Each structure stands twice: as C-alpha cells, then as structure tokens.
Amino acid sequence: MRAIVVSEPGGPEVLEWREVPEPRPTRGEVLIEVTAAGVNRADLMQRQGLYPPPPGVSEIPGLECSGVVAEVGEDVEGFAPGDEVCALLAGGGYAERVAVPWEQVLPAPSGVTLAEAAGLPEVVCTVWSNVFMAGRLRRGETLLVHGGASGIGTCAIQMAKAFGSRVVVTAGTPEKIAYCLELGADEAINHREEDFAEKVTADVILDIMGAKYLGRNVSALNTGGRLVVIGLQGGLRGELDLGALMARRGSIISTGLRNRPVADKGVIVRGVLENVWPLVAAGAVLPIVHEVVPMADAARAHRILESGDHIGKVLLAR
Structure with a gap:
C-alpha cells in the first residue's frame, strides 16, 4: 500500500507518499480501507520529532x-467487512489501510459523509473525555475554551451547547471570533486584544496553552472550577499560585489521549457512541471542515495547520 512517511524530522517537505508494507489485523483488530484521515497538531509535532508514537505503534x-472495514481479526465484536466506520488511532491514519483495535472503532454516523466522519473521532473523544468525563461539565455551567476556532474548539462549542452549558471562547482574529459566535458560543474574546481572565469566570476551562495561561486560567476559575490542560503550545513550565487555587477550591487536571491503554480508549469511545453520536445524527454536532487535501499532498495540509488561518478541521482524502 501507499502511505505518508516521515523521512526525517523537519518541515512539511519531509512528508513523502511511499510504498510501505500493508498492515495485517491481529487478534482483536479491524483493518480499515481508509477514505479520509484527520490532520491534528500532534501530527505536526510527530513530524518534527517532538511526539513519537507509543511503543509498537505505526510510525505513519x-x-x-474513516473508511470501510476490509478485514477483521479474531475476537472482533460488532464489525464485519463492508461496514462504514471511523476510528480513533494511535497512529497510521495517513495511509491507504490501517489496522486498529476494534474497541476504538465507531460506526460512521448518519448526518455526515464518510469523508467528513474522519474529522470526528479525535476531537469528539478529546472533548468527551476531557470536558465531560474529567472536567464533569454540567448543564448550566460555563465552559471556557481556548482556541475556539480549532478543530477541538469548534467541537467543544457544539457539544457543550448541546448539553445545556454556557460557552465562552478565545480566538485571535475577528473572523474566528465571528465564526465561533455563529456556531453557538455565548461570548468570544480576542486574546490578542483583551485579557480573558479580566472578562470571564468559568466552571471548566479547556486549555491548549499550558504554562503561558496557567496563572490567568486559575484566576478565571469559579469556586470549585476545573482546569483541564490538554496542550502545551504556550510552554511546559509555569508558576502556580497555590493560594489562588485553594481559594477557589479549584483543581487542575492534565490528560492525554494517544498513550492511553486500549481499554481506556474503549470506555471513551463507548461514551461517545452513546452520548454524542445521536447529536451528530440530529445535526447538533457536526465536523467543521476547513479544507480537504489529497492525502499524497499531506505537506500542504500541514502548512495550512501551521499557518493558524484555518477554522475547524483539515482532512486528507484518498
């Protein structure tokens, strides 16, 4: 088969569309004939040599x-060849075929095309596991989302509104601000012009920045608030005022998705299937797709993501 290979750590130009050995499904795995794949910031970090795949996982x-089940291994439950599906992967999506544990596979939801479904698993599982499972967002509470116009941000807006929460986002351009408000955000703050900590307090904060926002995030927590850190774009090390955190009876949660055991991912996927897939079918939660790029031209997709000008997801399609 053909797949995108990282020839060496570097810029987008190191992504090459090459012949590679085809994966075979082992016990408990599903082999998917890939229709489309989502592009995530973690892919950019992996290309740069900063985020290697877990041991034993494909380097692709x-x-x-998303795609069609081509073959199933032994002990696979609920899937058969010919099924249209989408899947949460630890790696391997930029390829013609990929093998994945069946627990991480979802039936393609109604309401979107099979290609569009590729833009759902990573962001929906990220939002569900962090905002709702770890952050325990409840109806009527306020969610603050940093990077509201990103793939995760646009998904978080829709999911939180569908579950009855108030949503505030930060974004960096008037166009992104306007889009987030159109999508359903109750308030949008231009982080280049205003300090979000002076304008909003929140029960749950979904943070992609890490160190750069740490102090202000704590200041923006309501009493009993939960700060959930899922990214470190603003640095690894910050200074924490424990007194301010204790005064708010707040908590800080840091999580990742890629390195979790398959069983943990299976719990998340089942939660998504039960709680979010009906919202997708109803049109309340949809993938926001900025552009679909041919898979062989993955370098261009990475440049789009690195530019920061996109809104929503960038997809690779075969």
Whole structure:
C-alpha cells in the first residue's frame, strides 16, 4: 500500500507518499480501507520529532480516519467487512489501510459523509473525555475554551451547547471570533486584544496553552472550577499560585489521549457512541471542515495547520 512517511524530522517537505508494507489485523483488530484521515497538531509535532508514537505503534502519522472495514481479526465484536466506520488511532491514519483495535472503532454516523466522519473521532473523544468525563461539565455551567476556532474548539462549542452549558471562547482574529459566535458560543474574546481572565469566570476551562495561561486560567476559575490542560503550545513550565487555587477550591487536571491503554480508549469511545453520536445524527454536532487535501499532498495540509488561518478541521482524502 501507499502511505505518508516521515523521512526525517523537519518541515512539511519531509512528508513523502511511499510504498510501505500493508498492515495485517491481529487478534482483536479491524483493518480499515481508509477514505479520509484527520490532520491534528500532534501530527505536526510527530513530524518534527517532538511526539513519537507509543511503543509498537505505526510510525505513519494520523490519529483518526474513516473508511470501510476490509478485514477483521479474531475476537472482533460488532464489525464485519463492508461496514462504514471511523476510528480513533494511535497512529497510521495517513495511509491507504490501517489496522486498529476494534474497541476504538465507531460506526460512521448518519448526518455526515464518510469523508467528513474522519474529522470526528479525535476531537469528539478529546472533548468527551476531557470536558465531560474529567472536567464533569454540567448543564448550566460555563465552559471556557481556548482556541475556539480549532478543530477541538469548534467541537467543544457544539457539544457543550448541546448539553445545556454556557460557552465562552478565545480566538485571535475577528473572523474566528465571528465564526465561533455563529456556531453557538455565548461570548468570544480576542486574546490578542483583551485579557480573558479580566472578562470571564468559568466552571471548566479547556486549555491548549499550558504554562503561558496557567496563572490567568486559575484566576478565571469559579469556586470549585476545573482546569483541564490538554496542550502545551504556550510552554511546559509555569508558576502556580497555590493560594489562588485553594481559594477557589479549584483543581487542575492534565490528560492525554494517544498513550492511553486500549481499554481506556474503549470506555471513551463507548461514551461517545452513546452520548454524542445521536447529536451528530440530529445535526447538533457536526465536523467543521476547513479544507480537504489529497492525502499524497499531506505537506500542504500541514502548512495550512501551521499557518493558524484555518477554522475547524483539515482532512486528507484518498
């Protein structure tokens, strides 16, 4: 088969569309003929040599895909050849075929095309596991989302609104601000012009920045608030005022998705299937797709993501 290979750590130009050995499904795995794959910031980090795949996982980038089941291994439950699906991956999505544990596979939801479904697994599982499972967001509470116009941000807006929460986002351009408000955000703050900590308090904060926002995030927590850190774009090390955190009876949660055991991912996927897939079918939660790029031209997709000008997801399609 053909797949995108990272020839060496570097810029987008190191992504090459090459012949590679085809994966075979082992016990408990599903082999998917890939229709499309989502592009995530973690893929950019992997290309740069900063985020290697877990041990034993394919070196091919790609943390989510959609397609058709081509083959199933022993002990696979609920899937058969010919099924249209999408999947949460630990790697391997930028390829013609990928093998994945069946627990991480979802039936393609109604309401979207099979290609569009590739833009759902990573972001929906990220939001569900962090905002709702770890962050325990409840109806009527306020969610603050940093990077509201990103793939995760646009998904978080829709999911939180569907579950009856108030949503505030930060974004960096008037166009992104306007889009987030159109999508359902109750308030949008231009982080280049205003300090979000002076304008909003929240019960749950979904943070992609890490160190750069740590102090202000704590200041923005309501009493009993939960700060959930899922990214470190603003640095690894910050200074924490424990007194301010204790005064708010707040908590800080840091999580990742890619390196979790298959059983843990299976719990998340089942939660998504039960709680979010009906919202997708109803049109309340949809993938926001900025552009679909041919898979062989993955370098261009990475440049789009690195530019920061996109809104929503960038997809690779065969």
